[in-house]
Amino acid sequence: MTQFNHQVVWITGASSGIGEALAVAFSKAGAKLILSSRNQAELERVQSLCQGESLVLPLDVTDEAAMPALVKRAHEWQGKIDFLINNAGISQRSSCLKTDMSTYRHLFEVDVFGQIALTKLVLPIMIEQGSGHLAVTSSVAGKIGVPFRTGYSAAKHAMMGFFDALRTEVAHQSIKVTTITPGYIRTNISANAVVGDGSAYAVEDTDIRKGMSANECADVILKGLAKHKPEIAVGRGAEMHALWLKRLFPKVVFKMAAKRFHQTAAENDFK
Template sequence: MTDRTIWITGASAGIGEALAARFAQEGARLVLSARRQSELERVAERCRNKGLSADQVLVLPLDVTDWEALPGAVQTVLDQFGGIDLLINNAGLSQRSLCVDTDMSVYRQLMEVDVMGQIALTKAVLPHMLERGTGHIAVTASVAGKVGAPTRTGYCAAKHAVMGFFDALRTEVEGQGVHVSTIVPGFIRTDISRNALTGDGQTFGEEDEDIAGGMDVSECADVVVKALNSKKREIPVGKGKEMAALWVKRLSPEMLFRLARASK
């Protein structure tokens, strides 16, 4: 990835931050986007400490649900670096609430951030890549995009939608030089559960036991970067029982349902 331009959303923490740090080691030019500029500046400094110069890192605060701002953001990146080689759609929210307790506004927010925001930014970047005849688009989906889990009805719905959209997009553009990768993390040690939405839209504020025992986020980034370098189409990453669920879903959906129901 040396001298390639990589744009990461959700770059202010978690997997996005870890990917930025890992790509910095490879000498990539980085565009770091999220809503919190102060945290982006911290991540940018971390990347510079790994050897990047100031002009190799662009801090670009962005709310992916602000669709009208996205074309201007794309132009800013093109003006700064001349091209976009890899877009990693990593912005997202999770959920911790039963369906019966979840307000429709929470479902709407999950869909706006986790699905529509990823689609909107991809659509803003895609014409540039198609015109060049080269590029790579990735999205952080989830094992929850393959299986259903209690207290995550909205999150599972959103991640299933993400998997479907980007799998379909791949069939349209891969023959034109644009690669599409879906990243499928299991339990990774980040603040995803702390930042998850409850049924009334409040912040959950607690760490799940599964998340606490998950894969280290830097190890996750190593796996993902290696797979992206190889242009792997689907990238499962994790180390726990949730990764086995991907195989159980293929072999026996009924068995997986029984296991998921028992975990409630």
């Protein structure tokens, strides 16, 4: 695939999982990459796996004050930004009753406000160019409420709403917007998830372990982006069927999710 030849693709959350796999896949497809997340050493490891030109640009998406200078650097690197893939994110494993407000706020800082802040700074560059493609890695949890992820589901629903609304505003300026809806993908997402007090869950969930590989996921995403799809659903488990079931029979999905709450609570400490 060479659809992305000479395209400048900025990926956040590029140090691990889906972001890492996207970086490798985009580089094979001819793109020039800007790799961002907090961990510079891990970004450099990912850079070493990529072909072609790339720029490691460490960025904490919660550090809004640092963003203008980083966006300037990213823009100056090749004089354009063709894609911004808002992929950085953290998940949650804790019941509502046991989740501190500070943890909810942190989830929203990373999963919502960080993506909005960066998008707002990159959008004027794309408008000036007369082209560009914005994407966000939301989740099945951005379409369906999932137990022990009240904050995460809320954040991912917020991103669906934000980017669907943004699409309506920028379509006439030739800017494309894609929401990505992964199911269970085999990454560090559950290990890096936060529990109620904000500390790390540090467990690899069975669903994640049995999920689609990050490389397979990245291939599906690249094919969808190449076709300018507004929505890309990617995964291979029963959770993908729940997406259309929710539209047609929402009550069935609410019941299934509640049953899942009891199963998950029985298997774990969090109730």
